[in-house]
Amino acid sequence: MSQPRQPDLAFTELYRARYDGLVRLAAVILDDDEVAEEVVQDAFARLHLRWDHVEDPPSYVRRSVVNACRDVLRRRRVERAFLRRTRPVERPAEPDYLGDALAELPARERIALVLRHYEGLSEKQIAEALGCPQGTVKTLLHRGTERLRKRLEP
């Protein structure tokens, strides 16, 4: 193989530095390690193809991962609604109230909560990652927390 070009080295460095962290972020959002890895690899593949045109690669790849997670969560909600209509609900031996409540949250609320409480991002940073105004992030965080509180209240 020929000597990698300069952009390839930068890409390699970013990949090595951020891959694990992004997989963990996606796994927390999606609660599925395998899909998380796929999402992150796709994001890096996209970044690689657009490398010359991307101004801030770390932000780009994180936003790309967040967007992909959103798509997965949306699809999952549709699937769940369909399965609920067609199959009897199986009750797990040990109920996971918080997990169930999180799974019921709209995708953006769940992602906002993860970025806030796992990544520790500010509202401004979350707004950048989600591609929405800062005020919307405030609303998402508030609504998400309230929804969880109501679901978990005895």
Added chain:
Amino acid sequence: MSGTDTIERLLGARFAERAVEASPVADPGPAILARVDHLHRRRRRRAMAGAGTAVVVAAALVALVLGARHQGTNVRVANDTTTTTAPGCAVSSTCEPGRVDVVVVGQLPPTYSPTSGTGPVQPPGQHVVVLTFTSSRRPVHTIGTSTRVLTVRVTTSSTSDADAFESQVADWTEVRVGIHPARATRVVVGAGTPAQSRVSYLQVRLSPTVTLSLVGEDLTTDQLIEVALSITVR
């Protein structure tokens, strides 16, 4: 401490715990890096040829092996040949650069038993057509342990009694495409729409093997089914 504080504390603990559990499989770094050079060379080639950015010229290799098994009709796409193995079934395919069109005409098994065999157990009254594709060619878009991204278009129609088929297929409720049935991407298609207009665009990662299951309710066991798959490598 307020209820909100408690929730936030619970979330922090939950997310941290989940993050620790998530252990990325063996670092695919070397694999993804091995593709970097290839991708750049291909991009340069494409630029020189003025081919634009969105077209991947990948001659897809197609072969079909159709076998009617207890759980449905199985099709294997391997090389640029077409084979029919089950009586009463016919398969045809076309192949152009970057695109594979597969048309399968199969017959649902006359004695489908939802509880026998090793196939997926379906509730009574449901039938599954499973199409399994195997590509002998390394995907162009391989990166790390992931595989190529394809767009799959699924249409269904009948070669026999179109009206009867349409009314029966109108009850089809889902299309799954994925590496493994258990991990397949499921797309819920609307009930009651004509089969001919039932087109789903799906993003799938085509591993060496992809399974497409069409699950339909109230299909008669002697119904001829034509499933047209159009796979475009991007």
